[in-house]
Each structure stands twice: as structure tokens, then as C-alpha cells.
Amino acid sequence: MRAIWKGAVAFGLVNVPVRLYAATGEHEVRLHQVHREDGGRIRYRKVCEIDGEPVEWSDIAKGYETQDGELVVLTDQDFKQLPLSTEREIEVLEFVPADQVDPILLQKTYYLEPDKAAAKPYALLRGALEETDRVAVVKVAIRQRESMAVLRVRDRVIVLQTLLWPDEVREADFPVLDDDVTVRPQELTMASSLVESLAGDFDPSQYEDAYVTALEELIAAKVSSGDTQAPPAAPQEDESDGGGEVVDLLAALQRSVEKARAARGEDSGDDAAPPAxxxxxxxxxxxxxxxxxxxxxxxxxxxxxxxxxxxxxxxxxxxxxxxxxxxxxx
Incomplete structure (x- = not known):
């Protein structure tokens, strides 16, 4: 794994230098968009909608459109001026009971690895979380975006889980749920019996993504039957650009010749030779x-x-x- 962030956990007067690693990854089969006719890859270019020209990454800024349709352009320098105290620090705000954190707030999960010199304070924080059965509510900035998060322990590793801000959670507004629905005791008992008949301990390893499995089998079958094709060679950008320059140069020369001939005809019209x-x-x-x-x-x-x-x-x-x-x- 490759660390995506490096900083320290700060709680009280204790600092724990750590590195952050992504704890999850998708298992989906990676597919590319290709041209159905020849298998060529479909590419996307960043193009300005005004002049139609491709734009280099270094020339791209961010913009905010106001309600009046005006555009506010924000550059990298503008963002650097914004206060971001948690850019290299995981600031512990409080410790709360784990069951008080609504799962709907949970986002991405990361592992925290301590520096060798910070093994003891790391173990101290881990033990305190386990002993009190609480999670640490923290603030952290990852990729220039500050988020709330919680620290908890999983298999002797401190895990950081980012949280949504409260205003990012939508309220469920379903008028049908406001209607009074009468449930008879017999129906509730029968439903509870069904739940008990399917009760068990959660083990995610017993479940399988049937779609991905079927897709992998389909691809393997096509490969074994020889139903493949060599990817076409992409044209060299230098050659295509050079060809365009040659065409443009020839067109410019042709226009220059025509313009020169027209000017010569106007300036020396009296010198035109009569028919032999x-x-x-x-x-x-x-x-x-x-x-x-x-x-x-x-x-x-x-x-x-x-x-x-x-x-x-x-x-x-x-x-x-x-x-x-x-x-x-x-």
C-alpha cells in the first residue's frame, strides 16, 4: 500500500506521527470504452467551450457561478490563502460512545500506521479507545478538503473513518409514512418469527458478487476461444500535428500566391501582354x-x-x- 497522507494525531499534549492508507478498494472488473468497429480507445480531452481548443492542466482553474450568472474564477493561489489548520494534523475534538455515531454519516475508511518512534503513544491511544468503548471525533484535511472523522480500533489497528457534515445528509420526506397504519399483533408475531428463522452472525465472506463473477467467466471464455483482437496502434501526436501544420502551410502559401497575383494584376494591368x-x-x-x-x-x-x-x-x-x-x- 502507498501512504496518501502523513501527519500526526494530536490529543491533549500527545502527538502521534502517523501515515494514512486507504483501507478499501473496489473489486470491479476494469473496462475501457472502445470503438465498436476497430477497438480503438475512446479518449476524453479537456476543451474550452469558447474557442474549442484543448487546455493544459496547468491552465485550468476553478470557477463558481453566481445566481446572476457571473463567474468567479479561483486560482491555486486563492486556495492557498484559505486557513486549513488540519492539513497535517488529525485534531481530536472529543471522545463519544460508538453507538451515537449514525452509520449514515460514515464515508471512506483509512488505516493509521505509526512511525517507529511513535509505537508507544499509538498503543496508548488504541488501548484507551478499547478500554472506554468510545470513538474519537476528529477533524482532518485530505486532498485540500476538511472533513469530520472518527477514530476507532479494528484488529489492533486504529482506523479513521471520514464523516459527512450534517448538512450533507438529506431528510427523508415521504408523506405516505405519516399515515396511520394498523398492524395486528398476530402479523407482528409472524414477522418476528421470520426474522428469527433467518437470524445469524454476520460474516461478509460468505457472500459473493455474482455479477462480477459472471463477468470474469465471460471474459475468460472469450479469451480461451480466441475471441480477441490486438489493440490498434494509436497515431503519434507529433505526426498528426505535423501533418496538420503541413496542410495549413500549403493552404497559407496558396492564399499568398493568389493574393500576390491579384495585386500584380491590379498594379501592372497596363503591362499585360496582348495575344501573340x-x-x-x-x-x-x-x-x-x-x-x-x-x-x-x-x-x-x-x-x-x-x-x-x-x-x-x-x-x-x-x-x-x-x-x-x-x-x-x-
Missing amino acids: PTRSSTSKGGSSKDGTSKGGSSKGGGGKKGTATRSTAGTKKSEEPASKRRSKAS
Whole structure:
């Protein structure tokens, strides 16, 4: 067993250093939620409902919602400021008869183990509880929650049982029980006889959890018949995250290219190359420097030579790099 708490029992001027161990545990068969189709484990992630993003444990605080719908956020630092005198001490308040503690108040049970140096005061407290047939009412804080508890002896071990606070116990409000019901003496005698016929000493070991037993047998039968499957390998988070980054990067690059093209079209719309002329409209004379400088710029050049010159000049312009065209235009 692993100790979950370490402190001391304080009664009067006596301190007993002890360690606390959970005394109970569930025997249920541990089952996981899986995908029916492929057996993959179902996982739950802590996600913020506002932005839909996963939240790290270190970024999670506690919140209290007021009646007006306002939220009060409480951090770890806020909780550290709260007084918790019993965080490392089991404070004995009084000793009461054991039969005065209503079983409905009982919660979890823990074993108290003394330090080696505290064996004698531990035995002293244990003997006093047994001799007086009383239990010690105490206060203790476990996992930042203060609770009432009782100390009693079980098999030479001091046991701590946490209690509910009085306001945590609900009242039974059943109007039907307020009605007067007449029970005849003969009926009461017969019921008492039935109780006596089933009377005995309580021995919990004679009872069995039939459901858990049947479930274990069912699982064993499936294993022996080969009705199993290897669990699927979970995808690596780094790979999935990296793939998402690649997709996002490609999308961002694509948008950047489209934006750049659109901006270039708006800024250099006058530099757009006209359609390349066909061979029938291009003449050898149109490729001469003389025709380019004079025929293309002459308003009176309405003949074929002027037409061919303009077309040839436009073709060469479209074949030049965009940077050279912009430098020429400037």
C-alpha cells in the first residue's frame, strides 16, 4: 500500500506521527470504452467551450457561478490563502460512545500506521479507545478538503473513518409514512418469527458478487476461444500535428500566391501582354529595329508594315521577364 497522507494525531499534549492508507478498494472488473468497429480507445480531452481548443492542466482553474450568472474564477493561489489548520494534523475534538455515531454519516475508511518512534503513544491511544468503548471525533484535511472523522480500533489497528457534515445528509420526506397504519399483533408475531428463522452472525465472506463473477467467466471464455483482437496502434501526436501544420502551410502559401497575383494584376494591368499574333499577320520587316521604333509609334502608319510592327513588338514584350518589363516601363 502507498501512504496518501502523513501527519500526526494530536490529543491533549500527545502527538502521534502517523501515515494514512486507504483501507478499501473496489473489486470491479476494469473496462475501457472502445470503438465498436476497430477497438480503438475512446479518449476524453479537456476543451474550452469558447474557442474549442484543448487546455493544459496547468491552465485550468476553478470557477463558481453566481445566481446572476457571473463567474468567479479561483486560482491555486486563492486556495492557498484559505486557513486549513488540519492539513497535517488529525485534531481530536472529543471522545463519544460508538453507538451515537449514525452509520449514515460514515464515508471512506483509512488505516493509521505509526512511525517507529511513535509505537508507544499509538498503543496508548488504541488501548484507551478499547478500554472506554468510545470513538474519537476528529477533524482532518485530505486532498485540500476538511472533513469530520472518527477514530476507532479494528484488529489492533486504529482506523479513521471520514464523516459527512450534517448538512450533507438529506431528510427523508415521504408523506405516505405519516399515515396511520394498523398492524395486528398476530402479523407482528409472524414477522418476528421470520426474522428469527433467518437470524445469524454476520460474516461478509460468505457472500459473493455474482455479477462480477459472471463477468470474469465471460471474459475468460472469450479469451480461451480466441475471441480477441490486438489493440490498434494509436497515431503519434507529433505526426498528426505535423501533418496538420503541413496542410495549413500549403493552404497559407496558396492564399499568398493568389493574393500576390491579384495585386500584380491590379498594379501592372497596363503591362499585360496582348495575344501573340499569328504568322499570317507577322512580316519579316516588322522585326527590324527601324520598324519597331518608327512604325509602331507613327500615327500615320496605317499600312501592313505598321500592323506587323506593333504585333511583333507586343510578342517580344510578353516573352521578356516581368522584372525587365517593369524596369523598361519605369
